[in-house]
Amino acid sequence: MKKHRKSFLFTIISILVSSFLASCGSSVTKTSRAWLDLYQESMITFDGLDDPSLLSWTSANENVVTVENAKLIAQGVGETTVSSSSEGSKYQIDVKVFDSGSLPSIKVENTVFYVGVSHDISPYIFYNGESYYPNLEYDVRIDNSNVATANGTKITGISEGLTNARIKTKYKGNDISRSFILTIKPNSYVELIENNEPIDAFTLYASSNQKLSSKVLNFNLIDNGEKISNPEMKYEVDDASVVSFSGNTIFALKEGKTNVHASYAAKSSISLDFIVNVKPNYVEGSFSNDISANYGTTYTPYSGKVGTRSGDMMKFYNGDTMHNDEKESYWHHRLINDHAGTNAIDAYRNYGFRYFAFDIYMEKEAWVLLLLDGLSTTFYVPYDTYFQNDIVKVIDEDGNYINKFVKQQWLTVVYDIKARIEFEPDSTLNCYLALNADGLTSYLMNIRYYMDSSFLPYNPLQYSRISEDELQASNDEFVKLHNNSNTYKKIGKTVDGVSNPHLYKTSSSNYLQDSLVVASSTGSSKSDSIIRLKEKGNYLAFDLYLEKASSLYFSINNKRLFFNADVGVTNFINSKWISLFSNNKIEYEINLNKWYTVFIDFASEEMVSSYLKDPNTADPVFIEFNSCDKDDVLYINNVRYLQTKNIVPSEYAKPMIVSDKSSIIVNKNEVFDINASIINGTKPGDLKYEIANESIVSKTLDESKFKASSVGLTSIKIACEDLLPISVDVRVIDEYDYPSSSEAYYRDAGLSGLDSYAIHNHLTISRDNKEMVSSSIIRFDFKVIKPISFLYLLDTAGFGDASLNATRIGPNEYKGAEWWGAPTKGADASILSIADSNGNVLGKYNKEGIEFETGKTYSVYYALSSGRSIDIFVSNLGLTKAKEDFYWGNSDYSYLSKVTDYIEVSNIGGVYSDITPVISTSKTNQKCYLNKVTDLEFDTIFGNNKQITYEIADESVLTIENGKIHPKKVGSTSVRASIEGGNSITVNVDIIDGYINLNEHAYIKTIGEEIILNNEVLESSSIKNITYSSSDDSIVSVSGNKLTLLKMGFVLISAKAPECEDKQISVRVLQNDKTKLNDEVVIDSDYPGGQRMVFNKNSTEASKYDTIELDITVKESFSYLYLLDKYNDDPNYAQYENGVKIGDGISGNMYQGLTSWWVPNFTAGFDASRLSISKEGKVLGLLGKNPSSFNRVGEGFAFEKGKEYKITIDLSNNHSLIILLANFMKNPMDGNDHDEVCGGNIGNYMLKVTDYILINDVYGINKRS
16 A cells, blocks of 8 residues: 555656646746655656756745755645746745655654663654654653663663663654664674574475585574674584584484584584484385265275384275266276475475375275365376386385386385476476276375485486487387286397397287386376377387297387287298398397397388377377297397488398289189399299199189189288298189179268267278178279278178178278177178279278378278178268267277268179168157147158058047058147168157247347347248237236336246247346456466366356356357356366367257266256357347257257357356367377377367457356346
């Protein structure tokens, strides 16, 4: 308050009144005006006058104001002028002195004195925040003269103690006084000071962090009444092994407690003793059962032996049953640490917390859920799976970094607080711990906040830069992915001239359990692992020696791309991402007892593209290596990263047999060539051809040509001397044996088991199980219209049944699609072939995928099982926008698209037409109008030329001819439809005589307005009048078709007409007046999913209104608008009473309540009585309809770019409005840095609000009385 008043007075003296120029002869007069309070003083200022004190100033009335050294000094209430002149210029100030009623007071600068020493108390006048030092006479009286005496304003200390004193004076006609306390201290003494207070003990930590292990000592030292600045002190320590000194700085040496005697170097009699307590390099912490969760979880003290340890610990029982089977349920069985909510930076700076660590022992297998800083960072770690992360590490009881969670041994979990701060500076120390196994008992101990890293073991992951191109890693760059009994460790021996390699020995024939994984490829997500790898190089190389092995397995991108290599057999040239060389020559196959260099390309444009096209962004890249049999013995050495391919040689070790086709499809009786040849060297001899089944393919007189003899699948082996042989698969077909057309139809909602396909179509080609044997082939062509990522082909048993074979084919991927309940291997080359328009067979099961090019046509040959059909799906991961995609099931990598938008299917052959007929419909209740003939609606009629018969329960209501309903009268009846040789279904049909067509479903108006309803009855056999009624006549009254709005509120207007369904219109009535509240909308840039807007109803002005109106303009298109009614500002548990999601996204038009954001019972959202969104005066979407008919899908609307919208919303009392936007299907790794995943759901992408909408104005309406 004082600061504001001072600023005001300065302003009115120097600025408030503008100066003006007045001509008076040759002189110029500059004027100003000043207001002074009765006891105020102020310096004169004038624009252009650098130093007013150089002029002589005169007051016209010194009873009002006097001037001393260019200072105006108020003397009495009144008005006068103060003037001066200089070099032809005159200066005049019109001064007005007023009395505000404020009175001056006395203050003293010194209240502490010393025995036998005299000092002045230095009094002064204090008024309105300013200090004045006039020449006044002061009278000082002291209550206890045995403590101190006064001579004028000089005080002399007599003895130690306290006494009251009083000072008074006369200032500008006023008698003023004050009382104060005098403190008399010894003539000489010393105090140890901390935070301006004396202390006699303090704590240090035995840490490498000098801020915590050392302290500069500050002393308040008085010698003969004089304060000594920076006194030189001498120290005597009782236990010199605990602390040491350098000058006035004390250093902790080890844990302990000691006394220190400090004395003044110039006078040793001035001294003191203090205690120093040196603690270890940590502070004890704790977990507790989170009260907001606790579904049967217990956390209690325990003392006894667990594993290799004994003593006091905590017992954590996880509960008998989980809340549900989803991983989020583990959240309901969580512990939370004691410093949760503390800002991490504050903890690091103020307390020295560098790490949070705890030891845990799990009795059985469990996935571990660690949530740091609330939901901001989540580590959901599978059991016995290695992970690499900068923030969390796991150490085993032998002191090794294992970075995985295993059972029945003590593990130390380390949370790196500093690394967390660097990742997200605004984070807190929240650490939640949850385990996902029912009935799991775990034990925790040594829960601590460490000040330094001295408790951590040596990290074997070390790197050194050899050259600009090469980064040398340690052999420990490979780690065991799972905690099995296989061996990977450094050995002290020489293997074929190489010293101290790492031994890799397998322990089982389950090669996936014996995996080694590259540590840098195991980040917390795909993008994190890519960054970790790319910052080291573009290629990984390591030296490999096989002592005993028969087959190797390499994989990348979490096994989505892999390469099997049989020792002495498999040609490494077949891999696009692995090279093998030795002695500076490229090798084709790997053999025993020889050192090779394995060179892995993990960062080419093609490889990174494959990572980005995989929507499962939570998975790391995972570069894995395995030997596939039990007790295999291998050695690894010289692991390094490279920027270029410079180390890969250009010369080959020996020639190679190649063919331009690995598989081929030919017609029966066709003569064909497999185009085999030898490259990279001199041909050692003639090529030899061996046919596996000569009844299918036979030789011709030309040894390089072959004839297709009969339908089937076989292979041709090509060999030459000691070169690595190759094999070409040959499928012989006779497509002319099959009809040229078949039944193709689209499945839609309503078929059993297919409700999840309601938004898209998928194509099905089916055949009769009576006529065609299991080896028969369905053939079809498809042309790619728009880009697709994956083609799915399912060999299904029938409607909604699990697939016998399900195959997913796309770039670098040809594999089983296990989420359809099919075997994981999918359809192999004996069942499925895909060829281009030139007849070249593409891809190879488990080897290479197919990238389907837009505009190209492909042929599919599929040998279906008996009684099966092909279901065809496509997906376009990361390639198109939300409205064209559909999120299927719970899998992060199943985005299915509407087939007919992406491919054209033609030339279907091999399917007979006499299949088992089926009819189905999802519309079991159908409405028809009395005067209109209508089709009876079916979703599927499966069986051409099959007769459908109808049974009508009440033929007086309707008849059916050729599938069309002919109404006869108003009423209801059931119709049973049966297809010849197939099934029957029953449909209920209601005949109504017209319907009420509402021009508008909703209105939002103000008190006093009138609405004229212009609705009509359509599809009626006669003219019908509509009658209206109001749910509350005191709010809106009805007269015919006119509505009069009487007072604030919400009503439903019922519209009725004979023999028609009733309709309802919502009317929301607001007050006439509204107040602009633009300043109450702020941008919250700290929100984790991108920026959000917040309207703060808690502010003084905004809290006066029940209703808020936001006028917005859409700058760029988006999928969804979120409006949240926030009532809890806790940063960790912010909660919302209501929330709604509105838009036109992947699931169609949508207006639904939200089920996230910590909202209780949040499925309904805002209804029409509390929220309206209008465009050009018309209320949109379900917002205008009866709240009781709140639907999830089909009632939303798209927000159009460039259009203006009004959002009128009733917020709960003292709540705030949160505004967010989302675009679904935005790839978080596609380079759009304004997008970010919110809450871990891959479908929820929050946008920077200000990039997409503009808030024009904000108003408060419906002011509270």
